[in-house]
Amino acid sequence: MSKDEHREGIKGMANPTRYGIERVAYWLMRLSGLGLLAYFVGHIYETSNILRGQVGWNEFLELTQTTEGHLVLAIVIAMCVFHTVNGIRVMLGHGGIGVGKPARPDYPYEPASQNYRHKIGIYSAILLAAIAMMYGLAVMFGE
Amino acid sequence: MVDSLEFDLIICGSGLAGLRAAIAAAKKGPHLKIGIVSKVQVMRSHSVSAEGGTAAVLFEDEGDTIESHVYDTVKGSDFLADQDVAERLCVEMPQEIRQLDHWGMPWSRRDDGRIDQRNFGGYSFPRATYASDKVGFFEMQTLYDTCQKFENIEYLNEWFVTSIIHDGKRFMGVTAIELGSGTFYTIKGKALIIATGGAGRLYSFSTYALSSTPDGLDMGLRAGMALKDMEFVQFHPTGILPSGILITEGARGEGGYLLNNKGERFMKTYAAGKMELAPRDIVSRSIMTEIQEGRGFKHETGVDCMKLDLRHLGDEKIKEKLGGIREISIKFSGQDPAQDLLDIRPVCHYMMGGLHTDIDGATEIQGVWAAGEAACNSVHGSNRLGANSTSECIVWGKITGELAIDYIQKNESSNPWPHHLVAAEEKRIYDGIFRGNGDVNPYEIRQQLTDTMNEKAYVYKNETNLVEGLKKIRELKQQTWKHVDDKAKEYNTNFANVMELDSMFRVAEIVLLGAINRKESRGAHARTDFPKRDDANFLHHTLAYYDPNGPIMKTHPVTITKYQPVERKY
């Protein structure tokens, strides 16, 4: 990216402030997507330890079944729930569902696509993610 | 060596007229190179601000006739219009409306799917074709977007044209500055269409875009063409305070009232037959008379004004048909037309005058046409009816575009390129202006000039004021404002602004001189010292030619075909 294009760059792309909850959702979606991918790769590696037999598996389990490991897992749960719920919302949106109907705009213009349905979708994705994370923490630390 | 470009056809100005010409030309001469040169980015031209409508006869099945459109136009012009020209406008227009429709224009529709029309001032049939209240904007969009189809059109965005180069008889090219880089260019061409629009920024209280300055007109003037009928400046009755942004005549077309401080619809005193929908010159004068007789209001800026009442139209109708002015009044004036009365006042809105052309839009130089508001083919005479101007732009855009192509295909120019003229022009703008010296702020001079025009040549004029105005402007001209403090080449709007100011002096002088000479009242030209129309002495057009010692004024006959002048009553 050449400097004289005056693009906002990654900082601008990744800055979730300024533009309301939809932009926050965009940002969380990216982050959770990448996070999940990272976890997923790790997870595949983790499970491959089963090939090393009971000893190897347990060795590895010990590594992950720590407080830090549980915290990471809790975050993964949250990311997964958010990414899934918001993913469904985004897919509906991308299909043109729930984004409002075209109509003559009246001043002051309030974009119909930034509507309460999608906002509720985003908030519930965040909420569900939080609940799931709590639940996960409870399960993991409860024992 | 001066950098150089070459086109077959150069179109200077990218408003409605310029773009319509470009399409007509591109279709007719698919192998010719067409360049649209504009000092603003092509689609930013002033035409986007046109709001209310475009006049055309569409409903002959419901009783409208071309004949009636012609007569309304001629009567509206106070019989100064060339009647053959007016007829041409009205005959050509209906098909242009449909052509725009076929190009994607989002005309407002009737329930049966046909294109709708609304009422407008001075017409005997509702024939202003509209698209909400953003007619000019949508027309510009339609034309701009249609231009995108043609590969032989090139856009020179933000190129300031400074002069026309010709060999005394025939057109050869123009000189221009590419604002982005600051490079001075010659653009060679076989034909030119001037579509540089009106010059309403001669007045400080104006509906025009800030870019509507007289440099286009001045360019023609300096090249030896005449400016015609410049004394006729239209004041639109309803410019909203404090900005002067237009509240379209469509607001009254949809049923809005004008009220004085007694709460009366005062138009009943002045034009009982048409009330608020009398032609603009009459409504503007009525407002000023009311104000002068003490029945006006004071705006919080201290300026006198009148009220426009749209409340009875209801929120829904306002949103549907007048969404643009609703936005404007809420945003810029804090008044919601559904609840508040709007503060309005007559405002400089249109120039009937312009570069002298014949019925085909041809100027006095071979290979140069003029179209749109920059041209004066005398279709509007001394007062334009609302909605007739966008029509004019479209019709003569098309006519000149096609004629220019015919001309290019028939003529091969072979005269040697006049380098000395280019050198002289370079000297004029770089030595005379860019490297000029002085300590007077040109922007303050511009403010004073435009304020003077507002004060001395407003709705009502008289000898004393006009002469004072002329004197003041000549004084201002003598001051040392000819300098550009911004020394950079790139995007030097300071330079452009000072060149604009330079052109304002020449054109303002012609407006005032024309007004002083015309000792009668006709259409938009209202003299308190000569309140009557005087056909015996003044049924003629005014021409002004450039001369270094001040303009040379001449007259030109009016073409009258069917309609003998009678008293104009509504």
Add this chain to the structure above:
Amino acid sequence: MRESTIMKIHYGTALAAVALVAVHILMRLTQGFAESLEYENVLANYKFIPYAAMLELILILLSVHGFNGLRVILLELKQGRIYEKAVSYGCLAAMIGLIAYGSRTIIMTNMGMV
């Protein structure tokens, strides 16, 4: 491949994954979390062919989805013909690699090669 086809796959894999991942996680929860991770239980799961098949499916779906997601992000970050080619093929290779690696685990475990 047309971008629309790729993105349809992206959405399709996401949708299919919703159901499958749900089952996968529910399994962890029905048994009790720690218990579910015990070697015998895990091994038993792997040996249960329908479950192993489901794991394989999840593996493929999420690898495709995830690495295409990565491709999208990388494409948006920087442009250029060579870079874009590298990103596309790189993601494809990573995707195939991960699927191969994961499949190895599943198949070998399933066949009792532990």
Add this chain to the structure above:
Amino acid sequence: MAQVSSISNEQTSPTSKLITLRISRFNPEHDESSGFMEFSVSYEKWTTVLEAILDVKKHHDHSVGVRYSCRQATCGSCGMIINGKPRLACFTKISELNSDVVTVEPMNNFPIIRDLAVKFEKLFDTHQKIKPYLIRDDTEIESNEKEFLQSPEEVEQYIQFANCIKCGLCNSACPTMATDSSFVGPQALAQAYRYVADSRDKGKDSRLKIIDDSHGIWRCHFAGSCSQVCPKGVDPAMGIQLLRGYMLGFRS
């Protein structure tokens, strides 16, 4: 007869207040990097940011580079970043910013020409690329005997998108635009939808093909920032999702 005099911008009334206007200055040909210049300007409740900038240009520093024309939010010239967000200078009143400092910068994601003026070539090019005109049989388009009938409801389907003034604010706000120099952008995508949704048009397939590209419509993630900054209520985000609905087979 006395004429009522003009309204001059320079009038200072007792109601006028002062703000600090910070203008970003940069001439890429001469300067290494951009910097700010500060001016103190007075304003009334209706004063727009554009008026304040022009006031500076007239009275303090003639060399401020700024693009403007209509001053009524219809020409799309004056987009810039005002206090951190892309807005039209002529459509932003100082009084509504609720701040003693007004900072103006050139729009992001457009190359700077000078100070506040940016290059639009890219936007114009992408706009042209999506075929922004009615596509149907040429003889039908060029005949001007009869209008194409279109009901008010059919107009309603696209009129919102036809309000676009090509100001570029949406392209400046969009997160994809922030890093992707090849992305078509919300402006052009909304225009693609404008013509697709027009009942007179028959060019849907060819337009869909153009935007079905690795830097086409799919690079929109429904972040919605475009719609939030659009000064004309165009709602590009909606148009883009509806357009994508066609491509995903949700609509036909």
